[in-house]
Amino acid sequence: MTFVDTLEPKAVWQHFDQILMIPRGSKEEDKIRQHVISVAERAGLAQQTDEAGNLVVRKPGTKGHEKAPVTILQSHLDMVNEKNSDVEHDFSKDPIKPRRDGDYLTASGTTLGSDNGIGVASMLAIMEAKDLTHGPLELLFTIDEETGLVGASGLAGDMLQGRRLINLDSEEEGALYVGCAGGADSTLTLPLGSTPTPSGCTALRTRFHGLKGGHSGVDIHLQRGNAVKLLARALFAVSPRAPFHLAAIEGGNKHNAIPREAFATAVVGETEKDAFGAALNEEFSAIRQEFRPADPEMQLEVADAEMPGEVWDHASAETALRLLTGLPHGVLAMSYDIPDLVETSTNLATVRQRDNSLVIGMSSRSSVDTALAALRQRIRATATLAGAAVEEGSGYPGWKPNLDSHLLKVLKDVYARELGREPEIKAIHAGLECGIIGEKVPGTDMISMGPQIEFPHSPDERVKIDSVGEFYSLLTTTLEVLAAAS
DSSP, rough: GGGGGGSSHHHHHHHHHHHSSHHHHHHHHHHHHHHHHHHHTTTTTTEEEEETOEEEEEOOOTTTTSSSOEEEEEEEEEEEOOOOTTTTOOOOTOOOOEETTTTTTEEBBOOOHHHHHHHHHHHHHHOOOOSOOSOOEEEEEEOOOOTTTTHHOOOGGGGOSSSSSEEEOOOOEEEEEEEEEEEEEEEEEOOEEEEEOOOOOOEEEEEEOOOOOOOOTTTTOOOOOOOHHHHHHHHHHHHTTOEEEEEEEOOOOOOOOOOOOOOEEEEEEGGGGHHEEEEHHHHHHHHHHHHTTTTOEEEEEEEEEOOEEEEEHHHHOOOOOHHHHOOOOOOOOOSSTTTTTTEEEEEEEEEETTTEEEEEEEEEEEESSHHHHHHHHHHHHHHHTTTTTEEEEBBBOOOOOOOOOOOHHHHHHHHHHHHHOOOEEEEEESTTTTHHHHHHTOOEEEOOOOOEESTTSSSTOOEEEHHHHHHHHHHHHHHHHHHHOO
């Protein structure tokens, strides 16, 4: 255990401290699910797991409220496993190492997992609590949210009896979320031709790093640099005046994280090494100045590398750089209906060489279905022009706001009474499981809330400590009000 279990409210933080010890990357939720089951069994609560691996724990209503309508609380078990390249950490076995930074809890060079670990910890605290007032509860723990809401997509809808749901996966104190964007991924596969490495050359490994990255939905409006896009931009600009052979390019780790690092291996003539380095640094200086407000720590490193046996042929290298440069990234449209809400965006998330192909991952989002379809069409058209094959995932639906929601009215009243202020009512430019659950269980009244979590999906992830107490108090008070009003 760590110092985290001494934070307030202890009921929540003690559970989160235990969660920090448990590996729980997407598709690797067995241990954390078993941990939740053990807590349920210790509390004498019934539990059920569906074929997808989602878990529901049922807690009866407290005395006098046993017949109140069922309320569903929902969080996802998995976390994004991201770390800085210079940090030694094996997410399959190593515990997350927390550290306090003023008013915030963060981790040591890795993601913290407060997304959605605080929600899970809060539900565990409610499962064990004997001093709360509430009606019957269904505590839904979904799996594999971070790779595309996979667990919710496989949810057995008949496992839930409740028709009002509080999702605990939003990340802004003082806000209630009533809608979210839908999203879908596209995978582009560009064939590569190769040729033997010419003689009289040297290999250089280029590393573009130090960018902040972040969540490709929540943080996309911050206009941070995309390491893959910027490295491709620099190499494309350099190629006419400092020719080189390209042997590799890679970057990004997750479909829902803005790439923080990118790498390329270039082969240049011995006499052209200095000219290539100077031209690349000139391009980098311009990029750094352009992105300094958003990414002041970005860096470029160029170092000698082992000579590859082959390089890409000229046509393949030129096409790859053109494609990476031409593909869209970032905010493409703002909402006409909700102020300051991003409507449509896309993230050029990953690039990898696989066999004789370059594989590019794109993750697109929109709160307007037709805009999402048009964006994917644009990506497909751009890829086709370059000769790349396109594979499109089925995607997931958005969640349409219902401003007449009874649950919304209750929570607004609780906010006003407990905090003396009205909450902000928002939609989020990210995928929440509410959209899918709403399709699985039609007629469900839904709200999403959470503590203040910043820079999720990156090693800069942090949670504001005192916001957790406020969030938990609002949640438990809401459960009490719902029970009393029934």
